[in-house]
Amino acid sequence: MTDLLYVDGGNPLRGEITVRGAKNFVSKAMVAALLGETPSLLRNVPEIRDVAVVTGLLELHGVRVDADPGAGTLHLDPSAVESAHVADIDTHAGASRIPILFCGPLLHRLGEAFIPDLGGCRIGDRPINYHLDILRQFGAEVDKTPTGIYLRAPRGLQGTKIALPYPSVGATEQLLLTAVRAEGITELSGAAIEPEIMDLVNVLQKMGAIISVDTDRVIRIEGVDRLDGYQHTALADRVEAASWGSAALATGGDVFVRGATQPEMTTFLNTFRKVGGEFVVQDEGIRFFHPGGDLHSIQLETDVHPGFMTDWQQPLVVALTQARGLSIVHETVYENRFGFVDALIGMGATIQVYKECLGGRPCRFGQRNFYHSAVISGPTPLSAADIEVPDLRGGFSHLIAALAAKGTSAVRGISLIDRGYEHFTEKLEALGAEFSREAVRD
Structure with missing residues (x-):
């Protein structure tokens, strides 16, 4: 048996959710x-x-x-x-x-x-x-x-x-x-x-x-x-907080992430603002929202702390499909992290992956034949599709894409998301997402 999520996308996420320990x-x-x-x-x-x-x-x-x-x-x-x-x-x-x-x-x-x-x-x-x-x-x-x-x-x-x-x-x-x-x-x-x-x-x-x-x-x-x-x-989960922030941006929404803290997220917040998103830091959490208007293309390179965290990359790439112009993302931490973009391309995104180190300094993957750079051209409307979750972060990114896409997407294998996102379907419900979850035979 596997878990299947039917997502009726195209609606902005609005509301409040809570993140706990990392x-x-x-x-x-x-x-x-x-x-x-x-x-x-x-x-x-x-x-x-x-x-x-x-x-x-x-x-x-x-x-x-x-x-x-x-x-x-x-x-x-x-x-x-x-x-x-x-x-x-x-x-x-x-x-x-x-x-x-x-x-x-x-x-x-x-x-x-x-x-x-x-x-x-x-x-x-x-x-x-x-x-x-x-x-x-x-x-x-x-x-x-x-x-x-x-x-x-x-x-x-x-x-x-x-x-x-x-x-x-x-x-x-x-x-x-x-x-x-x-x-x-x-x-x-x-x-x-x-x-x-x-x-x-x-x-x-x-x-x-x-x-x-x-x-x-x-x-x-x-x-x-x-x-x-x-x-x-435990310190707050900066990956989950950024994932919901990216979901707010990709869907044109407004999400308050209770429990999120600024010090561990400084690099993400700077990038979020460069893309065109806005945020408000409060004592109880951080509000992430799309202020209207066009999102901006960026050049981004993942790195170890204090650089841009690799786990932030995949959710943000979904939002970059809605940014005007060419965005370049260079992944330097995990060599095969762009496998998740195939599903986005199937939904209408314009993304090309390359073996070269684009948009940054040469990295340890540059001479090893890995597709570790991506160029995202936007904005491109996303359409519903059948999606297979590949891994934890890629799976949540596919979920964001389904939420942003017009129509009903079927996301298979979403139990992988339970590994790192607490009660994520309850949080989707709190944010007004339209979906249904069921177990189906493989």
Whole structure:
């Protein structure tokens, strides 16, 4: 069975919705609770599938998780951590890539860990080599088998010095979760410094970790013998907030995103205004709206923080199909992120993708035969179509296109969107969207 959404588009989204904690942070903070000797309390937790997956994996390892979805809180008690059965981990993890981040904490607590075959959104290779190399440098023994990867640390983990060839968010998270209990000092150069990474540093510091972050992307961690639990309120989900802002712009609407915060969204807000959108920052959230008139074409390049976030790119591209002139978008973070534009072209958008690095400096994909630049010509009216959701962010972008298009679109596989967008159909209803959802046989 798969979920199908019939969307009657062509109407502006108007109203108010709420975003809670960031998908890209909350699951990592949940894993961090494994490192503590006492319980933790995490607030502002969204009801999304990734949280459910991590909850199940924690419970398989003996962590008691008490959730209050209405209040958005999780109580995590790791006092009885134990090894989980391989088959249970494999079955529960599904396509999630989060098990790789369990390795460091489990090696500290149990001396061993297991990773099943990893899935995730199809937006690039996203290899786990960085992760395994990091764990090996800490002293972990890695054994690859047909069913997954077994790791052991019979002599414990030791601090190390690591230089990343690219500021990978996942690799930086891996190092932080491993280094805080490793013996000695760890230094990471070329680190990712996204707001979600900094909030994870905040959590670990509350637990008793000693971490310094330099301005040159160098993170230093002094390992400690013990960490306690934490109490923490997750930062807001800047990706979801920007997605609804782009939906307001593409549909000519007006959406107040309660819970959205300005500091993590500065780069997006600047770009939003350049395109011709307007916003009002308030204490309780941010209002995004189309002020009328033409939208403007832009030149845009994604980058690691503090650059324009790759997860903001796909929703904004839908709005750029309605901008006057030629927009150029250069994707430098994930090599295959423009696969989602095929559906937009089928709906009437004029988009061409290129292997060259257009509109910015040469990037690491320029000589590797990837279609990682796009030219969008607009404005072009969008027409309803049958759409297959390819991945989380691309799927929400297709949903925006369906909302902007004239006629009724059928969007298949929208359960993928549940991974990172809390109660998104209820939010669509609150914004006046016309749609129906049903389960159909594949």
